[in-house]
Amino acid sequence: MILPGLLLILVYNYGPMLGLVISFQKFIPARGIAHSAWIGLDNFKYVANLPDTKEILWNTIVIALMKMVANLIVPLVMALLLNEVRKAFFKRGVQTLIYLPHFLSWIILGGILIDILSPSEGIVGAMLKSVGIEPIYFLGSNHWFRFVLVTSDVWKEFGFNTIVYLAALTGINPSLYEAAIVDGAGRWKQTWYITLPGIASIIVLLSVLSLGNVLNAGFDQVFNLYSPQVYETGDIIDTFVYRIGLQEAQYGVATAVGLFKSIVSLSFISLSYYLAYRLANYRIF
């Protein structure tokens, strides 16, 4: 029963892992893996000495960390506020609207952002002008680019992430609140002493699991929003691999960078999985 899926996984997921050997080769497609020259760690050394490497690594980590923090806090606050809403239809309506961006691709959202943020034609620029501020070229400015990345990523995903917190909130025993009210606790105290401790394990779990993404700054988003002007603050490992690999055809070098990323990510994921198991008793199965 499991066989067809297994075969496909072996070919298309494990096959490429064998292909990783080309990161130790001076790979020439016409010669294939068997006949390309072995050059040891030269590809890795070459990348380590590139002037841009530090910048790219730094960008990746900074953008990923900013997104991680924002994507933990915003949904939590949203879930707490939504939890206070008594009118079911209002709650459902808000939820329906905030989940929506999650289901649209970065092509669609990128197209929208490029249009509304355009300094000459965009509506954001027009609004800034109406309050007397010069339109800002958000997507072309190294100062603003990361800000746009993080904001738009939160905009896309916060609704969806809110689901998990809301589910955790419904799991809290209501008698705890009744007891607290009898003891004279106000709304803030209830939130502080019952709600937050009640979902603490989920918060810990999600923060720990997000650690595995420390080198994932979001290829789809960055690729569709960036331009050479903002490489300085916006170029990340994945976009760099794409450029040197598929556009400049330096296959060996690109694979080496990808391998480096995979290994670092794998160690972070293993660490976070271990921590999730220890702190929140989480297991995949």
Added chain:
Amino acid sequence: MVEHLTPGRKAFFAFNYIFLTLVALACVLPLLHVLALSFSSSSAASAGYVKLWPVEFTLSSYKYVAEQKAFLKSIGVTLERVAIGVSVNMLLTILIAYPLSKETGVFRPRTWYAWIFVITILFNGGLIPTYMIVKYTAIMDTIWALVLPAAVPVFNVILMLNFFRNLPKELEEASFMDGAGHWTTLWRIYVPLSLPSLATVTLFATVGHWNAWFDGLIFMNTPDHYPLQSYLQTIIINQDFSAMAQADLDSLTKISDRTVKAAQIFLGSLPILLVYPFLQRFFISGIVLGSVKE
């Protein structure tokens, strides 16, 4: 429980409702703005008059888009992709999740198999080796390049197997007692009982295939074979018009580039906007079942 409303509490409620309304609006207003743009005349759009309502209502952008062969072709590719891709995804998800949902006592090497699948989420060969494998297996530039590499959605498998596991054991025992084998039990008992979860997973698979663009860009050599999102990527984001025919280019000069893009953006998201409200209630329960465990 009767709650006494203090002034502070009332103020909080008022603030909360207003704040949440604004946040919810912020999620859809940009989309509405683009929709309004797509229905506006190009002169009104470039003069910046368009906010949330079309100015000088016209369908010319849509007419233009509908006449573009490349656009229509890419929709065809996407529909084919969704049809084949989602069927393959769903079939494999069910076939893998069922055995993996068994205890190790019943299916001994279960944990081994499970790890083989999970490792693919954790570690992958990366861009170039994947590209090469697709090339070696001779599916480049065919619809299979968009279907086969993503044929096994491991995340969905995990959701499904957790759901299968929560079904009462007695059902399975009763069905074996009546002489059914694993295949019959799977299709006659498990699948019909799992329809809500299957709907969730189908939604994920459909949205995934509809939204995918990168594989189309790199595995399809001919722009004619691009699925919709890859086509939109080249036109809207990259502004690389080489995928367009000369005749299409000529007619583009007569009409505003911006309203046409707005129309394409809207059409590109339309199917999702249409199916999404109906499937919403499924995916919430589906995700909660799959992700939050006791």
